[in-house]
Amino acid sequence: MLVQFSKMHGLGNDFVVIDNVTQNIFLSREQISKLADRHLGIGFDQLLMVEPPYDPDVDFHYRIFNADGSEVEQCGNGARCFGRFVRMKGLTNKSEISVSTKKGVIQIRLEADGQVNVDMGAPILEPSEIPFRANKQEITYILRAEEQTFFVGAVSMGNPHCVMLVDDVASAPVQETGALLTKFERFPEGANIGFLQITDTNAAKLRVFERGVGETQACGTGACAAAVWGILQEKLKSPARIELPGGSLEISWQPGESLWMRGPAEHVFDGQFSL
Numbered sequence: 001m002l003v004q005f006s007k008m009h010g011l012g013n014d015f016v017v018i019d020n021v022t023q024n025i026f027l028s029r030e031q032i033s034k035l036a037d038r039h040l041g042i043g044f045d046q047l048l049m050v051e052p053p054y055d056p057d058v059d060f061h062y063r064i065f066n067a068d069g070s071e072v073e074q075c076g077n078g079a080r081c082f083g084r085f086v087r088m089k090g091l092t093n094k095s096e097i098s099v100s101t102k103k104g105v106i107q108i109r110l111e112a113d114g115q116v117n118v119d120m121g122a123p124i125l126e127p128s129e130i131p132f133r134a135n136k137q138e139i140t141y142i143l144r145a146e147e148q149t150f151f152v153g154a155v156s157m158g159n160p161h162c163v164m165l166v167d168d169v170a171s172a173p174v175q176e177t178g179a180l181l182t183k184f185e186r187f188p189e190g191a192n193i194g195f196l197q198i199t200d201t202n203a204a205k206l207r208v209f210e211r212g213v214g215e216t217q218a219c220g221t222g223a224c225a226a227a228v229w230g231i232l233q234e235k236l237k238s239p240a241r242i243e244l245p246g247g248s249l250e251i252s253w254q255p256g257e258s259l260w261m262r263g264p265a266e267h268v269f270d271g272q273f274s275l
């Protein structure tokens with residue numbers, strides 16, 4: 001059987017996108033991780049499955065799988081590529097698209113200048129809902145792991161994020177600390193680990209060690225979580241420009257409201273693989 005796919009990326013965070021509205025594809029965890037292999041497969045950070053809506057109030061359902069084959073709740077760069085994909089493939093002619101994910105509904109707005117703006121919903125700060133083990137909700141938590149102490153924010157954008165401030169993102173120990181904390185026991189479902197350097201009241205640099213992948217060129221939900229934590233600490237103001245290794249995202253958020261993430265989504269090529 002041949003599976004049709006598109007290769008896309010959002011700021012270098014790359015995806016294989018499969019239309020499961022007109023195809024009927026099931027991939028096991030092992031098949032996904034093989035396809036994600038950059039030497040033996042197609043290579044991607046996440047696999048995105050475009051599915052018909054389960055709910056009449058939304059246009060599509062969206063499933064997201066990390067390179068290790070684990071299914072996740074949310075993906076910011078993926079959401080922008082998802083919006084561009086469904087328009088490009090003629091699955092919709094709308095420019096405002098409502099999509100359910102494993103954790104909630106997002107609204108994708110395709111803008112005339114080619115940028116994609118996504119209403120990612122309100123960030124989740126209640127520890128048990130992130131999920132994060134803590135006695136009470138705080139802006140900054142102290143984590144102790146392998147005799148090291150970290151001062152971190154814990155934020156869910158549907159998926160769990162742990163963010164810490166660094167003086168210089170270029171020399172931050174992203175691999176070592178990312179690998180140490182991504183499966184840290186206080187995040188029972190794991191976490192994406194962000195390293196944030198605030199450079200101005202409206203600007204910051206960020207690198208993210210993603211759960212189930214490792215460091216990526218960009219993490220959309222990571223940028224959202226980092227902006228939220230920076231704003232809560234009154235170190236950043238909305239709209240904030242978050243500069244990732246692959247490029248920048250604009251994040252707009254006021255406490256108590258929905259968060260908007262704006263940035264590009266690129267189509268690279270179409271292809272097919274056999275199952």
Ligand SMILES: N[C@@H](CCC[C@H](N)C(=O)O)C(=O)O
Binds near residue numbers: 046074075078218221
């Ligand atoms: N790259 C993504 C996030 C993908 C999921 C993440 N690795 C997780 O496990 O939660 C983004 O752009 O948000």
